[in-house]
Amino acid sequence: MSRKPVVLITGAGGEIGHGLIQKLQLMGRPMITLDLVPIAGDLAGLVRQHYTGSILDKQILDRILTEYEIDLIFHLAAVLSTRGEFAPIIAHQVNVEGTLNMLEFAQHQGESHGRSVTFLYPSSIAVYGFANLQEKNRAGKVCEDLYNHPITMYGCNKLYGEQLGNYYCNYYKQLAALESSMRVDFRGLRFPGLISAQTLPSGGTSDYAPEMIHAAAMGKSYDCFVRDNSKIPFMAMPDAIDSLLQLASVPRKDLSRVVYNVGAFAPSVEQMKKLIFEEFPLAQIGTKIDEKRQRIIDSWPEDVDDSAARNDWGHAPRYDLNSAFRDYLFPKIKEQYHGTK
Numbered sequence: 446m447s448r449k450p451v452v453l454i455t456g457a458g459g460e461i462g463h464g465l466i467q468k469l470q471l472m473g474r475p476m477i478t479l480d481l482v483p484i485a486g487d488l489a490g491l492v493r494q495h496y497t498g499s500i501l502d503k504q505i506l507d508r509i510l511t512e513y514e515i516d517l518i519f520h521l522a523a524v525l526s527t528r529g530e531f532a533p534i535i536a537h538q539v540n541v542e543g544t545l546n547m548l549e550f551a552q553h554q555g556e557s558h559g560r561s562v563t564f565l566y567p568s569s570i571a572v573y574g575f576a577n578l579q580e581k582n583r584a585g586k587v588c589e590d591l592y593n594h595p596i597t598m599y600g601c602n603k604l605y606g607e608q609l610g611n612y613y614c615n616y617y618k619q620l621a622a623l624e625s626s627m628r629v630d631f632r633g634l635r636f637p638g639l640i641s642a643q644t645l646p647s648g649g650t651s652d653y654a655p656e657m658i659h660a661a662a663m664g665k666s667y668d669c670f671v672r673d674n675s676k677i678p679f680m681a682m683p684d685a686i687d688s689l690l691q692l693a694s695v696p697r698k699d700l701s702r703v704v705y706n707v708g709a710f711a712p713s714v715e716q717m718k719k720l721i722f723e724e725f726p727l728a729q730i731g732t733k734i735d736e737k738r739q740r741i742i743d744s745w746p747e748d749v750d751d752s753a754a755r756n757d758w759g760h761a762p763r764y765d766l767n768s769a770f771r772d773y774l775f776p777k778i779k780e781q782y783h784g785t786k
């Protein structure tokens with residue numbers, strides 16, 4: 446029986462999933478979703494079927510394999526960098542074993558339907574790691590192949606996930622008597638910190654940026670846990686979603702890499718605070734440095750060189766620092782909390 450192929454999203458209940466589901470629905474793409482928790486009420490009507498369960502549960506994956514034909518996977522499920530330092534073994538299970546399960550799943554899907562499955566993998570600036578701040582400052586914008594020495598479990602897991610993706614894409618069972626003609630079409634994106642107006646992240650280390658903005662809009666006080674001069678790249682959520690969809694749609698032959706940096710803007714904490722105080726003059730944002738989380742931020746690059754993504758598939762984020770805050774985050778967040786723009 447021939448079935449219309451669907452998109453599968455793992456970790457669909459997270460921050461990226463939220464916006465991605467809305468966008469795919471507008472594009473008329475049927476989707477199924479998998480997450481540890483039931484799908485949020487506002488998204489439930491947009492997906493064909495939601496599976497509540499884990500990417501570590503092979504039975505669920507087998508069930509999905511038999512019930513649907515899937516041509517595109519967004520593998521979003523992950524344990525982020527701060528949470529991963531409290532539960533490194535769980536992070537490894539979810540981020541590495543879970544990713545391996547999903548790559549096997551994609552390979553089997555491809556083999557049973559006679560065409561390769563496109564596999565989108567959000568990676569992270571956490572795959573980079575500097576020995577000290579001097580090295581970070583000297584490095585400036587980093588390109589993909591340098592400084593791949595992560596200091597977090599999450600960063601190690603993401604870097605290895607990229608390598609596994611490259612293996613499934615280019616070398617899977619290379620010594621088998623009958624080499625598989627069908628390989629997973631793996632595409633990785635190294636995201637900077639993401640900031641959404643709709644949701645708050647949980648368990649990340651770049652969370653200080655969205656937390657400051659949302660707290661100011663809610664009239665709550667907030668102590669930023671890193672120094673004012675800390676600098677890492679960020680991106681507004683709509684651009685992150687667009688870049689995933691854009692990379693998913695490019696013909697493989699136009700891709701010179703398996704994994705791409707994507708950047709947008711790279712503000713210091715001080716620059717972000719200035720914009721927040723301009724919009725919310727009564728905001729109460731202080732600083733209470735958490736040396737351990739600061740160490741993680743200091744190990745991440747101050748910006749990324751994303752020229753490969755710009756050249757190969759036209760990565761061009763809509764929002765820079767000012768427009769992300771003034772045209773996207775502030776109006777949307779105010780609307781959400783106060784019903785006004």
Ligand code: SER
Nearest residue numbers: 525526569649650651
């Ligand atoms: N936002 C992620 C984190 O902080 C980095 O990719 O863990």
